[in-house]
Amino acid sequence: MDFSFSSDQQLLKNSARAFLDEHCKPAAVRLLWDDPRGESESMWKEMAQLGWHGLALPEAYGGSGLGMVETAILLEELGRAAYPGPYWPTVLSATAIEAAGNDTQKKRWLSAIATGDARATLAFLDSDLDWDPAAVSARAEKSAKGWTLSGTKRFVPWAHVASVLLIPARAPEGPSLFLVDPSSAGLKLSPVQGMDLATRWVHLEMDKVPVAGDAVLGAPGQAAPLLSALLRRGAIGSAAEMLGAARRCLDMAVGYAKVREQFGQPIGSFQAIRHKCSDMLLEVENSHAAVYYAAWALDAKAEDHELAASVAKAYVADASRKVCGEAIQVHGGIGFTWEYDLHIYFKRAKALEAMYGDVDYHREQIVRRAAR
Amino acid sequence: MDLNYSPEDREFRAATRRWLEANVPKEDLKTLDERKAWHRKLYEAGYVGMLWPKEYGGWGATPMQQAIVQDEMARVSAPPAINGLGIGFIGPTIIVHGTEAQKKRYLKKMLTAEEIWCQLYSEPNAGSDLASLKTRAEDAGDHFVVNGQKIWTSSGPIADWGILLCRTDTKVAKHRGISCVLLNMRQPGVEVRPLKQITGSSLFSEVFMTNARADKSDLIGGINDGWAIAQTTLGYERGGNALGRVTRYAIAFNQLVKATKELKRGGKPLLEDPAVRARMGRIYADLEVQRYAALRVLSALQKGDSPGAASSITKLSYTEFEKRYYELALEILGPFGQLMVAREEFEEVDTSSGEPGTFATAFLWSRAGTIYSGSSEIQKNIIGERVLGLPKEVRADRLKA
Numbered sequence: 001m002d003f004s005f006s007s008d009q010q011l012l013k014n015s016a017r018a019f020l021d022e023h024c025k026p027a028a029v030r031l032l033w034d035d036p037r038g039e040s041e042s043m044w045k046e047m048a049q050l051g052w053h054g055l056a057l058p059e060a061y062g063g064s065g066l067g068m069v070e071t072a073i074l075l076e077e078l079g080r081a082a083y084p085g086p087y088w089p090t091v092l093s094a095t096a097i098e099a100a101g102n103d104t105q106k107k108r109w110l111s112a113i114a115t116g117d118a119r120a121t122l123a124f125l126d127s128d129l130d131w132d133p134a135a136v137s138a139r140a141e142k143s144a145k146g147w148t149l150s151g152t153k154r155f156v157p158w159a160h161v162a163s164v165l166l167i168p169a170r171a172p173e174g175p176s177l178f179l180v181d182p183s184s185a186g187l188k189l190s191p192v193q194g195m196d197l198a199t200r201w202v203h204l205e206m207d208k209v210p211v212a213g214d215a216v217l218g219a220p221g222q223a224a225p226l227l228s229a230l231l232r233r234g235a236i237g238s239a240a241e242m243l244g245a246a247r248r249c250l251d252m253a254v255g256y257a258k259v260r261e262q263f264g265q266p267i268g269s270f271q272a273i274r275h276k277c278s279d280m281l282l283e284v285e286n287s288h289a290a291v292y293y294a295a296w297a298l299d300a301k302a303e304d305h306e307l308a309a310s311v312a313k314a315y316v317a318d319a320s321r322k323v324c325g326e327a328i329q330v331h332g333g334i335g336f337t338w339e340y341d342l343h344i345y346f347k348r349a350k351a352l353e354a355m356y357g358d359v360d361y362h363r364e365q366i367v368r369r370a371a372r
Numbered sequence: 373m374d375l376n377y378s379p380e381d382r383e384f385r386a387a388t389r390r391w392l393e394a395n396v397p398k399e400d401l402k403t404l405d406e407r408k409a410w411h412r413k414l415y416e417a418g419y420v421g422m423l424w425p426k427e428y429g430g431w432g433a434t435p436m437q438q439a440i441v442q443d444e445m446a447r448v449s450a451p452p453a454i455n456g457l458g459i460g461f462i463g464p465t466i467i468v469h470g471t472e473a474q475k476k477r478y479l480k481k482m483l484t485a486e487e488i489w490c491q492l493y494s495e496p497n498a499g500s501d502l503a504s505l506k507t508r509a510e511d512a513g514d515h516f517v518v519n520g521q522k523i524w525t526s527s528g529p530i531a532d533w534g535i536l537l538c539r540t541d542t543k544v545a546k547h548r549g550i551s552c553v554l555l556n557m558r559q560p561g562v563e564v565r566p567l568k569q570i571t572g573s574s575l576f577s578e579v580f581m582t583n584a585r586a587d588k589s590d591l592i593g594g595i596n597d598g599w600a601i602a603q604t605t606l607g608y609e610r611g612g613n614a615l616g617r618v619t620r621y622a623i624a625f626n627q628l629v630k631a632t633k634e635l636k637r638g639g640k641p642l643l644e645d646p647a648v649r650a651r652m653g654r655i656y657a658d659l660e661v662q663r664y665a666a667l668r669v670l671s672a673l674q675k676g677d678s679p680g681a682a683s684s685i686t687k688l689s690y691t692e693f694e695k696r697y698y699e700l701a702l703e704i705l706g707p708f709g710q711l712m713v714a715r716e717e718f719e720e721v722d723t724s725s726g727e728p729g730t731f732a733t734a735f736l737w738s739r740a741g742t743i744y745s746g747s748s749e750i751q752k753n754i755i756g757e758r759v760l761g762l763p764k765e766v767r768a769d770r771l772k773a
Contacts, residue, residue, distance in 0.1 A: 001381070001436060002374050003671035009373065069373050254760050269763040271749070274756035281755060282685055289664035296375050307660070314657040363653025370656045371629040371643060 003292070005073070013073050019050065020081035026341040032084045033197040037161055039085035047087065048116025057094055061110035067299035068233065072240035072291055079244025082348040084198035086119045086158030088237050093120035093166050095233060096177065100218035100226050105179065109164060118163040123153035123204060124231060124356070131361040133168065133175060133227030138206060140169035140176055140220075146213035147171070148186075149178060149206045157355065159202035160189055166217065167206075173221025184209045196347035232306060234356035235313035236294045242320035242352050243287045245345040249327035250280045252342060256331055273330055280326055283319035290315045307369045310362035317359050320349040375667060377436075384437055388444045391417055396450045400728070404530055411453045411485040419445075420453045421463075421483040428467060429480045435673035439666075442616030446623065449722055457526060458482045458489030462535045469552075469593045469601050478533070478554070490531035492522040492555060492579060493602065500750050502537070503547040503599060504769075509538035509586060516540075516553060518561070518584040524744070528564045528577030531557045536586065537598050544596075546769070552598035554590035561585065571729075571736045572712070614666035614690055620722045621659050621697060624734065627721055628652070628701050635708060648704055655700050662690050681758035684751040691741030692748060698735035705731060 005013065023043050032038055047053065056071050057063025071091065078087060094113045097105055097120075112118035126137045138151025149169050159165055165180040182189065188205040218226060254277050257268030267273045294312035297305035324346040328335035335342045353359070377385070395417070401407045414420045422438040424430020445452070453459070463482050466474055481487040498505040507520025518538060525534070534555045541549030557564070561584030566574035593601050632643040632652070642648050669686050702709035709731045721734045729737075742748040756762040764770075 001377055001667065001671050001674060003668040004675070005373060254762065257762060265766055266763045268756070268760075269765045271753065271765060274760075274762050274765070275749065275752040277760055277762060278688070278752035278755035281760060282689055285685055286661050286665055286689060289668045290661045292373060293375065293664035293667070296373050300374075300376065302375075308664075311657045311660045314653065315661050318654075360650065363650055363657065366653040366656050367649045370625070371632075371649075371652060 003289075009070060009073055012070055013077065015050070016052075016074050016077040017080075019046075020077055020083065024081040024083050026082075026344055029082050029084055029198050029344055038198065038200045039158075039161060044085060044119075045116050048114070052087070053091060053094075053116055054114030056091065057098060057110055057114050061098075061106065062114035063110070068236060068295040069292060069299055072236060072295040075237050075240035076244040076247070076291070079241030079348065079352075080248045080345075082198055082245060082248075082344045084200075086121060086161055088234070088241065089121035089157045089162075090119045092230060092234050092237065093122050093164070096122065096166055096217060096226065096230050097179075099229075100177070100223075102214075104214070105217065109179075112163070119158065119161050120164045120166060121157055121159050121162045122166040122230060122234070123156040123159070123168065124227075124234075125154045125156075127152040127154060129358075131231065131357040133231060134224045136168045136170050136175045136227075138167070138169040140171040140178065140211075142172070143210065145210065146215065147178065147211040148208040149180065149211055150208055151206050153204035153206070155192065155201045155355070156204055157202075158200050159204060160191060160200065165204075167204075168223055168227055171220045173219075175223045175227065176220045177217040177223040177226060178211050179215045179217055180209065180211055184211070186210070194351055196351040198344070199348065199351040231357055232309035233298065235309050235362065236291065236298060238352040238356045239287070239294070239312040239316040240291045242316045242349045243284070243291050245349040245352075246280075246284050246287060246316075246320040246323040248345045249324040249342060249349075250277070250284050253277060253280065253327040253330040267330075276326055276330060280323045283323050287316045287319045307366060310357070310365040310369075313357060314359050314362040314366065317353040317362075321353060324349045375671075377440075381436055381440060385440045385444060388419070388441055389447075391419075392444055392448050392450055396448055401451050407451065407454050408485050410451055411455065414453050415484055421459055424459075424463065424479075424483070425467070428463075428475060429483045435670060439613065439615045439670050442613045443619050446616045446619035446722065449623070449728065453485075455482060455485045455488050455527075457491050458487075458533075462489050462491065465535065465552075465592065465601060465604060468604060469597075471589075473589065474554070474592070487532040488527055488530050490525050490527045490534045490557070490579075492525060492534040492536040494524045495521060496523050500747055501769075502602070503550065505537055505539060505550065507536070507538045507581065508542075509536075509540050509551060509553065511540075514588055516586045516588065518555065518581045518586055520581050522579040522581070523567075524576050525564075525579050526576045528557075528579055529566050529574070531564075533557055534579070535592070537602055538586075540598075541596055547599040549596055550598035550602070551595050552592040552601045553586045554592065555581075555584065555586050559584060569736075570739070571733055614662070614669060614686055617690055617694075618659065618663040618666050621662070621694070624697075624701070624721045624731070625656060625659060628704070628731075631705055631708065635705070642704065651700055651704065655697055658693055658696065662693050665689060681754050684746075684754045685759070687745065688742075688748055688751040688755070691738075694738040694741050698731060698738045701731045702735050709735070 051064055052074055054063030055066050059065050075088060090113055094110060097109050109118060138149060140147045140149050149167060162182055165182055167178045167180045168175055169178060186207040186209040190203045192201040192203050194201060257273050257277060258266055260267050290312040294308035297308040327342055331342060334340050397410060401410055418431045419441045421430040422433035426432045459482060463479055466478060482489060493502060495505050509516035509518045534557050536553050536555040537550055539549055540551040561582050563580040564577050566577045568574050632648060633641045635642045637645060711730050712732050714730050721731055722728060757764060
């Protein structure tokens with residue numbers, strides 16, 4: 001039993017930290033707030049050159065064949081930097097194509113993703129707030145040339161920059177997953193802006209969008225288990241990002257408490273502040289255990305890996321909200337200002353809390369597995 | 373990262389499980405003699421004193437093996453070994469700081485529970501501020517004469533020996549004038565009065581020392597070295613055995629599930645009520661995270677990393693969790709959760725004290741964990757100062773010193 005990172009994993013973490021400290025400073029994140037795309041093409045390419053996009057892809061497609069633990073290590077650092085861009089949606093979509101795609105689909109997309117030439121995203125939510133993949137309401141109807149998709153997809157991350165959209169829809173056979181060209185006729189994309197200006201969501205309206213017969217990922221009607229697995233993987237990844245954001249906020253709060261003086265002494269010497277910081281550290285360390293346990297369990301196909309994914313998402317969502325919020329409290333007024341950087345991470349954690357299954361969804365998954 | 377148990381550990385777990393299945397007493401242990409006999413059996417099987425060096429009667433086992441034994445014992449609700457304070461903390465202190473003569477005299481009988489030990493640290497006016505303790509030990513040639521009062525002494529009524537912190541110099545800063553000495557509890561100058569706890573049982577006590585005698589040969593370390601020694605003792609105590617505790621919590625969760633299936637509201641089991649489900653999902657996530665964190669600590673111990681001040685995080689985490697956990701169970705179960713005697717529809721729940729009881733007993737016991745062995749507030753001070761590096765607070769006693 002070894003819960004610590006291997007030297008290779010530690011190296012990956014260190015190099016990711018060094019790269020992001022240089023290329024993804026808070027000022028760089030702010031610059032992209034007003035950018036229509038919202039991401040940096042040059043950073044994306046450099047990340048691809050570092051091998052990040054293909055980290056968990058097979059070597060045959062230019063990947064490194066690593067697992068969810070390494071992916072989580074990267075995502076934690078990306079969360080710590082509040083990296084703006086479609087990294088996780090793209091990498092998660094690649095997992096779907098690798099798991100369920102045919103040779104043609106894999107050849108078309110996986111190498112392009114590994115080299116940074118393609119971006120992808122997954123549309124989990126329909127018009128309602130229901131994360132259950134079996135509840136998909138968008139429809140897929142058979143046509144002469146294949147399929148037509150109709151319906152609504154909401155809060156699709158980074159769809160406006162994607163080269164391919166992974167869209168679940170209900171076919172006569174049942175829930176199915178389609179690879180859709182974002183420029184297809186009948187597909188309307190509209191940006192939706194939440195509180196985190198560095199997270200981009202897109203609203204999709206589909207009115208008989210034509211999709212080729214060979215654009216189904218896996219067998220028609222069989223997508224529900226795949227989508228559940230992707231949602232769980234997405235949950236672990238987003239938990240890793242939230243952990244990174246929380247650690248950043250903790251570091252900032254502790255740093256501030258050491259230098260900010262009131263009543264003639266650093267505020268960190270007051271128990272009111274010190275105890276708050278200790279509680280924050282407790283939440284961050286527990287979140288670390290939750291994220292990496294879930295990531296390891298997924299890689300190892302441990303019998304509790306499904307439970308662990310929901311545990312990680314539900315726990316870290318609560319923990320990161322608390323830690324990032326308390327960091328503002330420790331800072332006082334300055335922490336509430338636009339110019340101070342705390343809200344960048346506070347909002348990132350908040351945005352991710354609502355993605356890949358919210359806390360209510362994952363708690364229900366936990367009870368289903370634990371209370372039988 | 374690899375969270376699989378090694379083949380050796382899996383084999384060890386299987387062997388432990390077989391041994392427990394064959395040997396765990398079928399009836400509750402009622403008398404001290406019965407508990408001592410069970411303890412002795414556990415010791416001879418290699419399940420007590422596991423981390424102690426072989427030369428002192430221990431088994432030289434790994435932290436992982438010890439955790440597995442505690443985990444397996446929790447799984448079958450086996451009665452715990454006794455003399456936990458002695459074997460967990462006082463013995464290791466003697467091993468590190470004691471003389472050869474002290475080791476020969478005390479260690480083996482401690483392991484076998486032939487002699488039961490208690491810890492004489494806290495006083496009515498020295499709780500979190502332990503260094504302000506007032507019990508005096510005056511030099512009388514070959515021995516000390518001890519006068520004072522201790523409190524919250526676990527196992528006091530059954531103890532044969534105690535490890536005592538006492539003041540041997542009143543003229544220096546408070547933590548520089550403390551010594552650590554072993555005290556025979558079976559002497560006329562020592563009076564033990566049991567204290568009844570909110571659970572109704574009396575597992576701890578007050579101890580009054582009136583001209584009690586402590587031999588100088590029983591001094592641990594040098595004169596006035598007691599504070600540093602006490603720090604190492606407390607260090608062993610924190611962090612504890614988180615894995616076995618988490619297994620007890622998990623077993624209690626199964627009892628909670630059973631209860632929420634049997635209790636009905638509007639004709640439907642409580643477990644089908646979305647409000648109940650949401651709360652149970654939340655607390656189970658919390659419980660699992662305690663388990664992951666326990667494995668993380670165990671992996672560090674296994675690699676020989678001393679968790680040091682970080683063990684304060686572990687202790688803070690699971691003791692605070694335990695309060696949230698049983699509060700929630702009682703919230704869900706209403707008056708059914710307040711029964712102090714197990715009924716057929718509510719099986720027994722192991723409390724953190726190792727005493728069997730009900731959810732109500734466990735709920736009451738959960739208030740103890742965040743007080744003993746350094747309260748949550750003290751743990752947060754340690755974490756703040758030693759892990760996060762926050763500045764020390766300005767304290768009245770430090771200004772004076």
